[in-house]
Amino acid sequence: MTLLSPAATGHAPAAAPDGGSRSVVLRALLRNKLAVLALAVLAVLLIAALFAPLVAPYDPNAQNLLLRLRPPAWQDGGSGAHLLGTDQLGRDMLSRVIYGARVSLLVGAGAALLAGVIGTVVGLASGYFGGWADRVLMRLADVQLAFPSLLLALAIVGFLGSGLWYVILVLGFTGWVSYARVVRSEVMSLRTRDFITEARAIGVTDVTIMRRHLLPNVMAPLATIGTLHVAAAIVAEASLSYLGLGVPKETVTWGAMLSDGQLYLGTSWWVAVFPGIALMLTSLAINITGDALRDVADPKVYRR
DSSP, X not given: OXXXXXXXXXXXXXXXXXXXXXXXXXXXXXXXXHHHHHHHHHHHHHHHHHTHXXXXXXXXXXXXXXXXXXXXXXXXTOBTTBTTOBOTTSOBHHHHHHHHHHHHHHHHHXXXXXXXXHHHHHHHHHHHHOHHHHHHHHHHHHHHHTSOHHHHHHHHHHHHOOOHHHHHHHHHHTSOXXXXXXXXXXXXXXXXXXXXXXXXXXXXXXXXXXXXXXXXXXXXXXXXXXXXXXXXXXXXXXXXXXTXXXXXXXXXXXXXXXXXXXXXXXXXXXXXXXXXXXXXXHHHHHHHHHHHHHHHHOGGGGGO
């Protein structure tokens, strides 16, 4: 019997784009001015976070009570030495916002990566094997969905204690369900296709089939979910830090800055407004980038 290749059957997944298609997709992405702006914002944030000791004008925890609650440079009483003003302890707001980006991006990327790995493995196993494995894994997902994610994160962090890596672990372990459900749905629609049946017929192992034939076909939705989860994890970390259950107090975070600044909104608005703006712009830029990456990763784009 002559074994046809997946491409010959007409049932193979869309092929990866060649160099010409990549250039077309790249040009289409660059024509999306909103996506380019979002990428520029993320690039600035990433550079600032990576090189914070070089970019930030001051130590973010250096206190000077003689300079407390100084307004931004453009406001009466402000100084060019502190462009975004100072907080209630005389700490430079610009330096604290820059250092806060470090924690937010690390938590967002780490939590999304951990949740993505767990959810992808669970989704692949559930969708490919089906049967009792599918029922058990999806019931576990249903149980977790029964608890509000932030409330569950609060309970776990309250039990384990505060800490940067604890926050990443908690947000990762509470965010895998959405990945698993989407991957399971995609795999269930692919596992009966001819190219999967043929791979089984020639003795390809289940692990190899999932890794080489199924995983590449779920990368587009994973990219979208992953970017959305990065933004959600950043907001969740800010919420935990705002409540005092995130990273330790000596670590600069936007959520803790919001918590400290809420008492001064009526008199010194900049203490809370600037970290809030940084949090909003970061989340918005990541979501916009996620939409653009979804379009780029979608195989249908290559057929246009």
